[in-house]
Amino acid sequence: MVHNDLIVVVSNRKDPHMSTDASYTALTGVYTIDPAHSTIGFSVRHAMITNVRGRFGAFEGLVKLDGYQPTRSEAYLSVQTGSLDTGNLDRDTHLTGPDFFDAATYPLMAFRSVSVAACGDGQFRMTGLLRIKDVELPLPIDLAFGGSARDEQGRHRVGFSGTATVRRSDWGLGWNTPLETGGVLVSDRAKLSLDVSAVRLSRADVS
Numbered sequence: 001m002v003h004n005d006l007i008v009v010v011s012n013r014k015d016p017h018m019s020t021d022a023s024y025t026a027l028t029g030v031y032t033i034d035p036a037h038s039t040i041g042f043s044v045r046h047a048m049i050t051n052v053r054g055r056f057g058a059f060e061g062l063v064k065l066d067g068y069q070p071t072r073s074e075a076y077l078s079v080q081t082g083s084l085d086t087g088n089l090d091r092d093t094h095l096t097g098p099d100f101f102d103a104a105t106y107p108l109m110a111f112r113s114v115s116v117a118a119c120g121d122g123q124f125r126m127t128g129l130l131r132i133k134d135v136e137l138p139l140p141i142d143l144a145f146g147g148s149a150r151d152e153q154g155r156h157r158v159g160f161s162g163t164a165t166v167r168r169s170d171w172g173l174g175w176n177t178p179l180e181t182g183g184v185l186v187s188d189r190a191k192l193s194l195d196v197s198a199v200r201l202s203r204a205d206v207s
Contacts, residue, residue, distance in 0.1 A: 024065075024067035024068075024070055025067040025068055026067060026148075027065050027067045027148055027158055028065055028066055028067035028068065029064075029065060029156075029200045029201070030062060030063070030064050030065075030200070030201045031062065031063040031064075031065060031158060031198035031199060031200050031201065032060075032061070032062055032063075032198060032199055032201055033059070033060065033061040033062070033063065033077070033196055033197070033198050034157075034197045034198060034199050035057075035058070035059060035060065037197035038059075038194075038195060038196040038197050038198075039055055039193075039194070039195040039196075040055060040056045040059055040079060040192075040193075040194055041053065041054065041055040041056075041192070041193045041194075041195075042054055042055070042190050042191060042192050042193070043190070043191045043193070044168075044187055044189075044190045044191075045187035045189070052086055052091075053086065054084060054085055054086035054087070054092075054095075055084075055085055056079050056080065056081075056083050056084055056085075057080075057083040057084075057085055058079070058080035058082075058083035059077060059078060059079040059080065059083070060077075060078055061075065061076055061077035061078060062074075062075070062076045063075045063076075063158075063160075063196075063198045065158065070116065070118060070124070071115070071116045071117060071118055072116070073113075073116050074112075074113050074116075075111070075112075075113045075126060075128070076110075076111070076112050076113070077110060077111040077112075078108050078109075078110050079108065079109050079110070079111075080103075080107060080108060081096060081101040081102075081103040081106060081107060081108065081109055081132075082096050082101075082103035082104075082107060084096055084101065084103075100173050101132070101133075101173065102133065105133075106132070106133045106134070109130070109131060109132045109133075110130075110131045111128050111129065111130045111131070111139065112128050112129055113126050113127070113128040114127055114128050114129060114138070115127045115128075119142075122144060122145040123142070123143070123144055123145075124142075124143045124144075124145070125140055125141070125142055125143070126140070126141045126143055126162075127139070127140045127141070128141070130166070130171070132171035132172065132173065133171065133172045133173075134172075135170070135171045135172050137170055137171065139164055139166065140164065141162045141163070141164045141192075141194070142162060142163050142164065143160050143161070143162045143194075144160065144161050144162070145158075145159075145160055146158075146159030146160055146161055147159055151199075155199045155200065156199070156200040157197055157198065157199055157200070158197075158198050158200075159195075159196065159197050159198075160194070160196050160198075161193075161194060161195050161196070162192075162193070162194035162196070163191065163192065163193055163194070164191075164192040164194075165189055165190070165191055165192070166189070166190050166192060167188050167189055167190075168188055168189070168190050169188050174188070
């Protein structure tokens with residue numbers, strides 16, 4: 001059963017066995033994002049000299065592809081903020097605490113698409129609304145179609161990759177501290193990266 005209140009955006013690592021020659025019309029359908037083969041990652045400049053990278057491990061979402069009119073496609077994504085992982089427990093505890101995501105109060109962040117523009121050569125720009133805490137603001141995401149394929153279980157998959165840049169303070173994640181050498185500890189700009197593999201649902205699953 002598909003729940004249309006899910007909000008997730010995803011993209012998929014490009015598989016060398018995927019075909020990019022398939023007609024978009026053949027891809028029309030409703031797809032569920034496969035978390036086991038998808039990644040939602042981010043990177044932020046730390047101390048003005050290096051990047052800290054992380055990912056969210058728990059999410060779910062739907063992609064509705066309209067192969068006849070790709071610009072009418074939609075995406076919905078829901079991410080568990082407490083699943084943030086940068087590989088450092090103390091840092092993760094801080095990031096999921098009140099200074100940043102406040103996962104205890106706001107366990108989910110969500111994205112729902114509003115429009116899709118075709119940019120040519122399998123490139124698209126999807127604009128949607130990203131909600132973090134109680135703030136919902138527009139976010140454009142640059143997407144690249146990675147291809148389509150049937151997996152070892154015979155399921156039809158599509159893959160996308162995506163990138164976006166956010167100013168975290170816009171969503172209430174503005175904690176910072178000044179450095180003695182000038183600048184601040186954490187950049188206000190964060191880069192998002194998406195690698196998503198989505199599996200087409202059967203008519204029975206969608207109904």
